Amino acid sequence: MRVLGVDPGLTRCGLGVVDGRARDLRMVAVGVVRTSAQRSPGDRLVYIQDQLDSWVDRFEPDAIALERVYAADHVPTVMTTAQVSGLVLLAGARRGLPVVLHTPTEVKAAVTGSGRADKAQVATMVTRILTLDEAPRPADAADALALAICHQWRGAGQARRELAAAGERARQRAVAAR
Amino acid sequence: MRVLGVDPGLTRCGLGVVDGRARDLRMVAVGVVRTSAQRSPGDRLVYIQDQLDSWVDRFEPDAIALERVYAADHVPTVMTTAQVSGLVLLAGARRGLPVVLHTPTEVKAAVTGSGRADKAQVATMVTRILTLDEAPRPADAADALALAICHQWRGAGQARRELAAAGERARQRAVAAR
Structure with a gap:
């Protein structure tokens, strides 16, 4: 499975692609889309959308892992972060x-x-997990990769739990049918 | 000038088009785009973006007036409203x-x-301002028209002030050139 992790932000939007399964993960790409506060909010969103599109076209992820942002975070950038999340x-x-x-x-x-x-x-x-030579910089880039890793592992765990639950239901059906 | 007013929201997004100048305004169109909470957030945003595009294509406004939403509003919908504003x-x-x-x-x-x-x-x-037979419903529709009216009037006032300022600068240049 290939996952695109996105750490959303209008000034810096982290993007990271991680491929593989379970404990065998590798980094495919990492980067940060930056937009200048001197451009209009609309132009900045256009640029980020174009970059997002080009990453998805190029790396063809199976899923996107996005950081959930809360209004209660009281960060001044919460509204623009929500806008990028919407994209x-x-x-x-x-x-x-x-x-x-x-x-x-x-x-985390x-x-x-x-x-x-x-x-x-x-x-x-x-x-360490992606056996990289050095830590990805800036932090937004590392966070995007962390999101993709988290999704790979949580997804795998989720799939295992669903499989186990399906197995349990099958056993119960078998018992009931005896 | 023709203005599209938008009262942003994921469940209900008010849209209103007002045409004319200064005290002579008329309503061109009004409506509310609704999306169901049973659909995924992404699908809801896709639908709203498609509707926005079709309104802009059909009514060809000269400007869009959008309600400014603050994170400090502490409304549970503030994040999704920010996402629609981004669109x-x-x-x-x-x-x-x-x-x-x-x-x-x-x-207001x-x-x-x-x-x-x-x-x-x-x-x-x-x-009253748009001499309608009855009040637009729901409130989001009336709010979208109010945004468009506000923009027409504030824009006109702004243009007058800019014109006056330009006239003043021209006078000063004329005085300086004497």
């Missing part, structure tokens, strides 16, 4: 690609084991 | 149309004379 949801829906939201806590817990890990710890673990 | 900014930028943001207070003050007017008062004044 990601739109890009997925237009192509029939699932877009799955993961909270920052889920992502998935890659470091602690939901309260700091950015440096996340970057260190991303570097 | 409006994008639609304008993609077509080279100016998108101008007006706060709810500005809009423009159409009722009071920034603290309630929804019923806004609807009543929109009905």
